Structure formats: C-alpha cells, structure tokens
Amino acid sequence: MYEHKTQRLAPLPVFARRVALHLGLAAGLVGCALGIGIAGYHWIARLAWVDALLDASMILAGMGPVATLTTDGAKIFASCYALFSGLLFIFTMGIVLAPLAHRFLHKLHLEEKDK
Numbered sequence: 001m002y003e004h005k006t007q008r009l010a011p012l013p014v015f016a017r018r019v020a021l022h023l024g025l026a027a028g029l030v031g032c033a034l035g036i037g038i039a040g041y042h043w044i045a046r047l048a049w050v051d052a053l054l055d056a057s058m059i060l061a062g063m064g065p066v067a068t069l070t071t072d073g074a075k076i077f078a079s080c081y082a083l084f085s086g087l088l089f090i091f092t093m094g095i096v097l098a099p100l101a102h103r104f105l106h107k108l109h110l111e112e113k114d115k
Contacts, residue, residue, distance in 0.1 A: 002102050005109050018099045026092045033088050034060055037081050041067075045074035060085045 001018075003010050010018070037056025041047045047055060047067055055067050059082050069075050 002099075003106065005106065009103070009106055015099065015103060022095050022099050026095045029088065029092055029095070030060070033085065037085075040077045040081060041074075044077045045069055045071070056081070060088075062086070062089065 034053075034056055037060060038049070038052045041052035041055045042049055045052070045055075045067070051067055055065050055078075058064060058066055059078070062085070065078060069078055
C-alpha cells in the first residue's frame with residue numbers, strides 16, 4: 001500500500017487518496033462502534049433510541065454517560081463500552097495518522113539519502 005523507502009515519494013493525488021481511504025476507514029469504525037453502543041444501551045440498559053444514541057455518542061466522544069443506569073447488566077455494558085471506546089480512539093488515531101507519519105518519515109529518509 002505504501003511506497004518502499006527506496007522508491008520516490010508518492011505524488012500528491014496518490015497521497016490524498018490514501019488519506020481519504022484512511023479517513024473513510026476510521027469513519028466506518030466509529031460508525032460501527034456507535035451502532036454497537038446504541039444497540040447495547042437500547043436493549044441492555046432499556047433506554048429509548050434517542051437516549052441510547054446520546055449516551056453512546058457521549059461515551060464514544062469521551063465525555064461520559066448522561067443517563068443513570070439502574071441494572072447491573074447496564075452498568076457492566078457501560079463499563080465495557082467505555083473501555084472499548086477508549087481503545088477504539090487510540091486505534092482510530094493510528095489509522096488516521098499512519099499515512100501522514102509515513103509520508104513525513106519517508107520524506108526525511110529521502111532527504112537524508114540526498115546528502
């Protein structure tokens with residue numbers, strides 16, 4: 001997918017397409033995670049769909065829950081979903097930043113080779 005260190009730096013349109021692909025993949029992952037959260041809050045915590053969307057969005061964004069959870073199952077789900085959301089954030093940032101980091105490091109390597 002990426003050019004080897006002995007190859008030239010990818011042209012800007014190729015790089016832009018690569019960044020767009022990574023952003024799309026990240027958006028898809030976030031969308032799936034949001035769907036998991038909405039379903040869990042709706043069926044496990046017995047929240048209405050809009051309230052489930054709100055709680056899942058707030059947890060996924062790192063802001064914390066809104067609704068008060070009363071059952072043990074709902075609390076366990078919310079705890080697992082919060083941990084999942086934190087790890088998903090780290091994973092997603094890796095996906096988004098990978099083409100940028102690769103291009104930066106590749107450019108440094110090319111400049112070093114030119115000297």
